[in-house]
Amino acid sequence: METIQEKEQITAMPRIGDEAPKFQAVTTQGNINFPDDYAGKWVILFSHPADFTPVCTSEFITFAHLEEKFDNANCKLVGLSIDGLYSHIAWLRTIREKIEFNGMKNVEVKFPLIEDITMEVAKKYGMIQPNESKTQAVRAVFFIDPSGIVRAIIYYPLSLGRNFDEIYRALIAMQTADEFDVATPADWYPGDDVIVSPAGSCGVAEERMTTTDDLDCKDWFFCTKKLDKNTVLDKILKK
Ligand code: BEZ
Secondary structure (H helix, E strand, O other): OOOHHHHHHHHOOOOOOOEOOOEEEEEEOEEEEEOHHHOOOEEEEEEOOOOOOHHHHHHHHHHHHHHHHHHHOOEEEEEEEOOOHHHHHHHHHHHHHHOOEOOEOOOOOOOOEEEOOOOHHHHHOOOOOOOOOOOOOOEEEEEEOOOOEEEEEEEEOOOOOOOHHHHHHHHHHHHHHHHHOOEOOOOOOEOEOEEOOOOOOHHHHHHHHHOOOOEEEEEOOEEEEOOOHHHHHHHHOOO
């Protein structure tokens, strides 16, 4: 039977806008001091249930394949599961040497994979959801910005592989919101119209409905403007 303290520890989780909980960990790329080692960069911290399992293997191949693309958007990847370092090393070697998925093969996972046998990190980040599994982390994704603030969180259950296009889209959308002081509508991709901040007074609301120059207002509270794809990508991507 868990004590109340243990239960609180397991169910604690960072929220959007919080500072990312700090930790030090052993990884397949050496020790890390998180999130300080990533200051000035976006970082995606994600958990998977276990090494040598099929859904996780398909995810790792996909994420590793996209690593350069994320790096080009100033974003580093860090994985975690409640397995030991030697299991991680053996699994990543197997992935590279033997596994082909969706036409991707000989994929080398170069980003760090945290060993978390004690579940210290998984508990800090609410990656253990006991009614799903008490011994395996769910598929959590934390987007942490260059100041170490949690900006978005995705949780999936054990059986559901993540959509990495959506993870990339979310990253670019948040960077666009920061750079251009806009919001992004449903299913937005670079090149689509963006949403301008809401009218904060009756005067501005009236103005928006009468002088529409560069705005497309569906109503006073819902105005979009053009934001060219190259303008977005030139600002956000390294090359
Ligand atoms: C998998 O990665 O295949 C998996 C892991 C834990 C539970 C179910 C599936």
